[in-house]
Amino acid sequence: MIELGEATVPAATVARLPYYLRALRDLAEAGVTTTSSSELAERSGVGSAQLRKDLSYLGSFGTRGVGYDVQSLAQYIASALGLGSEHRLAIVGIGNLGHALANYSGYAARGFQVVALLDADPQVVGGSAAGLTIEHVDALEDVLPRTGVSMVVLATPGPVAQAIAERIVGCGVREILSFAPVALQLPDDVVVRSVDVAGELQILAFHAAARAATNGTPR
Amino acid sequence: MIELGEATVPAATVARLPYYLRALRDLAEAGVTTTSSSELAERSGVGSAQLRKDLSYLGSFGTRGVGYDVQSLAQYIASALGLGSEHRLAIVGIGNLGHALANYSGYAARGFQVVALLDADPQVVGGSAAGLTIEHVDALEDVLPRTGVSMVVLATPGPVAQAIAERIVGCGVREILSFAPVALQLPDDVVVRSVDVAGELQILAFHAAARAATNGTPR
DNA sequence: ACTTGTGAACGTGTTCACAGCA
DNA sequence: TGCTGTGAACACGTTCACAAGT
Numbered sequence: 001m002i003e004l005g006e007a008t009v010p011a012a013t014v015a016r017l018p019y020y021l022r023a024l025r026d027l028a029e030a031g032v033t034t035t036s037s038s039e040l041a042e043r044s045g046v047g048s049a050q051l052r053k054d055l056s057y058l059g060s061f062g063t064r065g066v067g068y069d070v071q072s073l074a075q076y077i078a079s080a081l082g083l084g085s086e087h088r089l090a091i092v093g094i095g096n097l098g099h100a101l102a103n104y105s106g107y108a109a110r111g112f113q114v115v116a117l118l119d120a121d122p123q124v125v126g127g128s129a130a131g132l133t134i135e136h137v138d139a140l141e142d143v144l145p146r147t148g149v150s151m152v153v154l155a156t157p158g159p160v161a162q163a164i165a166e167r168i169v170g171c172g173v174r175e176i177l178s179f180a181p182v183a184l185q186l187p188d189d190v191v192v193r194s195v196d197v198a199g200e201l202q203i204l205a206f207h208a209a210a211r212a213a214t215n216g217t218p219r
Numbered sequence: 220m221i222e223l224g225e226a227t228v229p230a231a232t233v234a235r236l237p238y239y240l241r242a243l244r245d246l247a248e249a250g251v252t253t254t255s256s257s258e259l260a261e262r263s264g265v266g267s268a269q270l271r272k273d274l275s276y277l278g279s280f281g282t283r284g285v286g287y288d289v290q291s292l293a294q295y296i297a298s299a300l301g302l303g304s305e306h307r308l309a310i311v312g313i314g315n316l317g318h319a320l321a322n323y324s325g326y327a328a329r330g331f332q333v334v335a336l337l338d339a340d341p342q343v344v345g346g347s348a349a350g351l352t353i354e355h356v357d358a359l360e361d362v363l364p365r366t367g368v369s370m371v372v373l374a375t376p377g378p379v380a381q382a383i384a385e386r387i388v389g390c391g392v393r394e395i396l397s398f399a400p401v402a403l404q405l406p407d408d409v410v411v412r413s414v415d416v417a418g419e420l421q422i423l424a425f426h427a428a429a430r431a432a433t434n435g436t437p438r
Numbered sequence: 439a440c441t442t443g444t445g446a447a448c449g450t451g452t453t454c455a456c457a458g459c460a
Numbered sequence: 461t462g463c464t465g466t467g468a469a470c471a472c473g474t475t476c477a478c479a480a481g482t
Binding site: 002003004005014015017018019021022023043044045046080081082083087089096097099100101103104106107110111112150151153174175176177181182183184185191193195196197198199200201202203204205206207208209210211212213214 | 221222223224233234236237238240241242261262263264265299300301302304306308315316318319320322323325326329330331369370372393394395396400401402403404410412414415416417418419420421422423424425426427428429430431432433
């Protein structure tokens with residue numbers, strides 16, 4: 001449960017808002033001006049009741065008997081997601097993945113701007129990616145404040161992630177997206193979202209194994 | 220809820236098993252032979268009751284008053300996750316991200332093997348990455364069966380993801396890890412795990428906005 | 439007539455607290 | 461004594477079904 005202004009929004013709802021926003025932008029691009037909870041829900045991969053309930057936590061945006069205005073709902077969700085103001089990102093750990101994330105072109109359209117790249121490898125430091133010079137992670141305490149970073153994407157190897165995360169938090173950053181396969185121990189007021197590719201594959205493997213155990217043993 | 224043999228395991232529990240496995244392997248590497256639910260839980264970032272409850276769905280592995288044997292518990296979880304058998308992966312969409320995923324070195328250690336890379340861009344097809352030649356996505360129906368792929372990592376642009384996913388499913392693949400920012404509409408027996416980097420950043424932005432609305436308006 | 443917005447019912451997942459056992 | 465394993469209590473999230481509104 002997350003407080004937003006006077007409202008209080010379930011975390012599960014927040015996690016779905018990006019889906020709704022994407023679906024709305026697709027509709028807008030297709031020239032659609034009005035939509036219904038069922039159409040929007042289908043495009044977002046949720047149930048229509050779920051969608052209406054989610055929106056109800058944020059306010060009341062539709063017209064009964066008609067539906068939702070695509071433009072204004074998109075705008076409202078975008079602003080609820082804090083996408084009005086620019087968010088300045090640093091990417092720490094410019095290996096395979098960090099490099100790919102640096103070159104990802106979808107940030108700007110979504111209100112994010114990559115302003116700093118850091119790595120610990122002397123071979124990498126001084127190089128450039130996505131138009132930025134890669135700086136040494138030792139200078140983190142200098143670079144983050146200087147570039148006005150408000151969020152960090154952490155793409156370092158697992159063993160160093162905890163130590164670097166602590167230094168990042170020391171710089172006042174309170175939002176971290178981590179790709180390191182470790183559970184970061186950080187103060188409660190720091191929000192960490194974690195993406196674990198190997199873990200996702202393992203979950204798929206579990207499903208495959210479960211399938212084999214049920215269907216694969218016919219008779 | 221997922222059936223596994225005679226047991227039935229909550230999906231939320233399955234999603235945490237990779238964390239436990241990683242923590243156990245870290246412990247094993249550090250030479251620790253026995254651990255407790257509280258130590259393991261702390262390293263996994265969950266509560267100790269949660270960990271014990273999760274394990275209880277799989278069976279009974281500890282010794283009361285003592286704890287868990289690191290080796291044997293790790294082994295059991297690995298086998299529950301289906302990591303005994305090798306899983307053969309194809310990566311479809313060799314852009315920035317697909318390339319990074321192809322070069323990610325953690326697969327082998329976790330029982331996964333990348334056996335095919337596909338892309339639609341003629342500039343990319345024929346090139347090589349991670350020791351494999353990149354094949355054309357048009358040949359998907361030929362490549363997947365030939366290479367014995369059982370899981371696919373989908374890293375294509377959003378607009379083409381749905382169509383390609385359908386073709387993948389047509390080849391008999393039932394487990395897909397998607398990085399495309401769209402809700403894939405696929406048969407119920409297909410398991411899709413979805414990773415959406417931009418969406419994760421938007422969720423962080425929401426938290427930042429919520430923080431600004433509460434703390435940032437003092438007085 | 440049609441679709442939203444929402445209380446109430448339901449189901450799933452988490453936490454508690456203690457019985458069971460080494 | 462100390463830690464696991466687990467029923468029971470609780471919290472959270474989803475779905476239902478309908479009242480409210482245009």
